[in-house]
Amino acid sequence: MSSMAERSMGLGLRALGRLAGSDVVDRLGVRKPAERVLYRATRDGFKAASAAGRTFRAVNGRGKPARLSTTAGTGLFDLTPTDEQQMLQESFKAFGAEQLRPAALRADTAAKAPAELLSAGGELGLTMLGVPEELGGAVSERSSVTAVLAAEALAHGDMGLAVALLAPAGVASALALWGDGDQQATYLPAFVEAEAPAAAALAIQEPRALFDPFALETTARRERDEFVLDGVKSLVPLAESAELLLVAARLEGHGPVLFLVEPATSGVLVKASPAMGVRAAATGDVLLEGVRLPARALLGDGDPAVYVAAVRRARLAWCALACGTARAVLDYVIPHVNERVAFGEPISNRQSVAFTVSDIGIELEGMRLATLRAAARLDAGKDAAREVAIARALCSEKGAWIGSNGVQLLGGHGYVKEHPVERWYRDLRAVGVAEGALLV
């Protein structure tokens, strides 16, 4: 079991010491219930997720899943978004500025996105962006570039809220990309038809140092027609409210795969677990204890390539978020250093300040180009292993560096919540840590 489960076990053992030695337990005849309490204590605050939202009725699709085609361009080097992408970019950026930024501080403090914002996000049609028209989606061609531009624009407003809004879109995209006909028919309507899209997320991360998504400790074993899952997932957006999770597990004798897990299933326990940043995404842990899933819960037939693709696309989504938030830092520090006066002139008249701004600009542009290149390669159906790794390396290191210097340039003002840079400092560290959660 994971370290967190062990920690929980530690609490349980402490409770055992107290209870086992207590005469009161026997005198009151509560030995059995107390043992039950003890059992709960090992789960340290986890609770069943059955209270959450909608249930899904298995539907037989038309057999063949619908797929989005890859895009063919002129082959010229080009940094111009299509007209459609520019329109989306502008509307998401406006939504980010008008709706997300003003709500960000409160959502960060509450570790929860306001419900009205989530439904407003539903109205934006985010969950339809990666789904083909014939399945009720909004697009005829699948485009990771579009998804990257959308994530970047929203994260310019606020990264935590962007994650809350985009996690369900990631699951919808995964269904469009890899779901079979039945899976698409069962689950996609909840993302493209419902008034408020289903709360959903991609759960890959596990709580331990040096976590490697290709060395999972969450296991799945076959038992007759079923799969049985055990393990713990961490940093899962919308964990407590999720209605559908895409869970990564190591299938015994096979390797890492993804399962569609309805959190209402017996054995799935969830717990809010806020982190340093992206708090508005209401991250939490998901405990899987002997969770029995039907055979149809396996995504993409367990094809190893599907899992690799999901991991890469998730990493790229975090890169896009980093680009948006790092841009927010740059846009925020420029007027600040120009207006802030020290020693009789604006601090931006000093090279040490001005050059930091230059370096933010340079590294941000490099992050962004690397992210776009990887996304465009995905859209063209080209291998993007190296490009995704490079984008992630840049966005993780330079992103956190930009977050740190955003605070530095504001000095003490950057450290207090009056300004958003301290939040961006925390949010930007998520990139490079996070695996899964959402994808492009």
Added chain:
Amino acid sequence: MINLEIPKKFVPLVGQAHQVAEEVFRPISRKYDAGEHEYPKELDMLAALIDGMNDGSDLGGAGAAGVRRTDNGDGGVRNGSNMSTVLGIIELCWGDVGLLLSMPRQGLGNSAIASVANDEQLERFRGKWAAMAITEPEAGSDSAAIRTTAVYDEATGEYVLNGEKIYVTSGERADLVVVWATLDRSLGRAAIKSFVVERSNPGLRLDRLEHKLGIRASDTAAFILDDCRVPRENLLGSPEVDVRRGFAGVMQTFDNTRPLVAGMAVGLTRACLELTQRLLAEAGVEVDYDRPAASQSAAAAEYLAMESDYEAARLLTLEAAWMADNSKPNSLQASMAKAKAGRTCVDVALRCVRLCGSLGYGEELLLEKWARDAKILDLFEGTQQIQLLIIARQLLGKSSAELK
């Protein structure tokens, strides 16, 4: 539509340039590093070949011939000579930066002429090798402070140039030297003009050739201009001193040439990475792009970090060239590319030497030479600090008086 891959039409050019780098440059790299100031005669035949390639083809060969801006008119996206030139330079500098700089008829002076000369001058200087003389002992980055003067002599219709120029790449070997001089020091940068001086002009005296840390294949000359008389037809651009337009004319050259120098750094960086990758593989280290860097060996993690900086530099360089091809103002991106590529090549080269141990440090392989060559790329065409100044002024909306 967003796409950051190299277009297919440039594949043959890249292939040719790579072949030149591998089969012409690399075999003589060490020879001309050791024999500083020897003329690399192997380049003569190559230069003739490239002249042939330049005629009748959009693929601007390898050098600095094609950075003139033209309107494409059709409104579509263009991948033109700025990009093809950068791509050629990347490949050639994967071979050897010093030898690229020594390529006959591909000097920075040629770039200046190609960028700002009028049609008559273009015709007159066609086929000539032109070096560039800007720096002076007392004026490096601060090129507006140059002291070389140009005085117009009404009687003969000539400008008379006096002063001292240093760091003139290919100064000894070139046919022409493009000299920056001021018409009136009291008018500042607006009065700075560039003049094309024949190398054979008796007023242009070669003072010495420098001994350098790297790019030793390339000769670096110092000149004394002593009543050097230049016909007025050799002034590039307008002879008027327009205080309002200021430096724009001469500085415009840099917007076009900085991506080229960034391209040099990108090529050298890739050379270092490829050799290091091979030596690391022999030592049993290979990068897995999917597994987290922290779960791999420290050398693999470091390689990935270096490769990511390389890719950022490369893409910034292509972006700047793409903007130039599409007539978008690119001085911000050109400086970003130059700053990032310049510092990345030094950083990567020195780290690669360390990773490769005595193989990296010894003269048996070329890595130590590349690490010495690299440093010039963070200095010339504007040092790292100058690029950061330009970028900061643009991002912050500041004048050079406000942000010094």
